[in-house]
């Protein structure tokens with residue numbers, strides 16, 4: 001049994017000489033640890049440095065600038081979240097962040113529209129950092145491309161057609177991302193929780209982290225450190241891929257430990273999901289893989305929904321109770337009375 005997080009090179013996918021081994025390594029990495037480092041993702045070191053520098057510049061803006069784009073202004077869960085205002089696994093997280101999604105107009109909402117339609121809409125951009133928007137849009141395009149290539153590779157590795165999952169993201173792939181800053185511990189805040197233990201809700205997460213470390217992956221009952229590897233992204237499986245593969249692949253539990261006093265850690269997670277109106281298919285696995293599929297995990301505290309919009313909305317409502325109360329009171333009320 002390995003106890004290290006493997007490295008996968010996406011360039012090996014398109015190369016006839018390495019294609020078959022690549023698929024086998026990908027399947028094994030995703031099945032075993034559920035986390036891997038990714039190179040060959042098509043993003044240059046300059047682009048990585050550029051987005052990390054702008055992430056830092058964003059958090060160095062005066063508080064007033066950041067609070068002007070507070071997430072509480074946005075029914076689409078876009079914008080700035082102050083330290084301590086986000087919750088994971090019933091604890092307060094210790095990071096500040098800017099949440100971003102696909103830039104588009106809000107959809108018209110009718111009384112019987114599914115609530116997840118409220119998730120579509122514009123971002124909130126900081127007025128005094130105009131360089132940010134083009135850099136984010138470039139990052140979204142590049143990571144989306146890498147995520148789609150990976151999903152194609154996963155489909156093949158699971159014995160499917162290359163585009164077996166395409167109809168759940170085609171035309172309208174959906175994703176969200178954030179810029180995050182984890183401050184070091186202080187006398188006032190000595191908890192270890194940067195972000196509490198959780199699974200990601202989408203298909204795949206492609207995360208850029210700086211060189212500080214602190215990301216940990218649960219593997220066979222122990223926490224493994226996802227030690228930073230320069231130039232790579234860290235990829236993990238989300239709940240939608242767990243559902244599609246009938247639990248053959250598992251959405252991996254992970255967390256972030258707060259950095260030591262006097263330092264800060266920056267990260268840029270990108271969460272690739274699917275059309276919000278899509279339903280996740282159950283892939284028919286070849287017999288030798290189907291035998292090893294455990295079924296999706298059933299956790300009453302975290303139900304997994306095949307309806308993409310519902311699954312995405314579930315984690316948004318849980319992470320940002322203040323935004324939920326303001327714009328989704330009707331949904332919360334319905335869930336309370338149904339419970």
Ligand SMILES: O=C(O)CCC(=O)C(=O)O
Nearest residue numbers: 180195209215256267269
């Ligand atoms: O910042 C990180 O390294 C991980 C963040 C994370 O797991 C998340 O936002 O879902």
Ligand SMILES: [Fe+2]
Nearest residue numbers: 198199200254
């Ligand atoms: Fe996560």
